[in-house]
Amino acid sequence: MRPIFRGTAPRRYSHYQDAIGDLEARLGTYCSYCERRLPISLAVEHVSPKSVARHLETSWDNFLLGCTNCNSVKGDTVVNLDDWLWPDRDNTVRAFGYLDGGFVEPTAVSTKHAQRLLDLVGLQRHGATPGREPAPRDKRWKDREQVFTLAQRQKEILSRLPPEVREEALQLVVDAAVGWGFFSCWLTVLHDIPEFCRRLIARMPGTAADCFDASGIPIARPAGRC
Numbered sequence: 686m687r688p689i690f691r692g693t694a695p696r697r698y699s700h701y702q703d704a705i706g707d708l709e710a711r712l713g714t715y716c717s718y719c720e721r722r723l724p725i726s727l728a729v730e731h732v733s734p735k736s737v738a739r740h741l742e743t744s745w746d747n748f749l750l751g752c753t754n755c756n757s758v759k760g761d762t763v764v765n766l767d768d769w770l771w772p773d774r775d776n777t778v779r780a781f782g783y784l785d786g787g788f789v790e791p792t793a794v795s796t797k798h799a800q801r802l803l804d805l806v807g808l809q810r811h812g813a814t815p816g817r818e819p820a821p822r823d824k825r826w827k828d829r830e831q832v833f834t835l836a837q838r839q840k841e842i843l844s845r846l847p848p849e850v851r852e853e854a855l856q857l858v859v860d861a862a863v864g865w866g867f868f869s870c871w872l873t874v875l876h877d878i879p880e881f882c883r884r885l886i887a888r889m890p891g892t893a894a895d896c897f898d899a900s901g902i903p904i905a906r907p908a909g910r911c
């Protein structure tokens with residue numbers, strides 16, 4: 686899960702819905718949880734649900750971007766933020782492993798809190814996992830599987846290209862990643878190509894730069910729990 690930095694509030698909001706344009710400008714049109722790129726159907730997501738924390742309903746620092754699936758699974762569960770990892774507080778890319786086939790698992794980093802976040806938004810719902818089958822309209826796992834495969838294929842092609850075209854080809858792969866979303870899938874598959882990782886981190890709006898070293902390798906987030 687991409688760690689994000691939303692920055693300071695661009696302005697005050699009378700209605701939380703008014704923040705959608707500012708959030709998309711800062712974070713890109715990606716769901717903060719499942720990482721899909723959804724240019725027209727994201728909603729303002731409240732980390733602390735507005736039904737639980739009324740005073741945070743229009744607070745910029747309580748906003749993320751959520752797709753229909755992540756939003757509807759999450760509901761009003763969150764009471765104590767410290768019980769979960771969060772992409773705006775922790776380096777969540779260290780806490781989850783993305784696997785061939787569209788699977789997501791917690792890593793050994795902050796496993797308990799990571800698992801809670803996966804459960805909170807139903808990110809492990811998968812067509813091939815008995816007991817975790819998604820609703821028919823929940824295609825997050827399928828999209829993730831497709832993009833993971835696409836990233837593998839592009840990496841394989843990159844490895845066969847002569848040096849004189851590699852730079853241009855690498856840029857095309859970055860463009861594809863930005864266009865498709867699923868930051869973590871691309872970073873997982875192309876983790877050993879530092880020039881790709883650095884460019885992806887720089888190109889996707891709102892990626893928390895302090896969560897990576899100079900080679901694009903994830904590091905502990907300052908003041909985060911992982």
Ligand SMILES: [Zn+2]
Pocket residue numbers: 716717718719720721751752753754755756
């Ligand atoms: Zn989502």
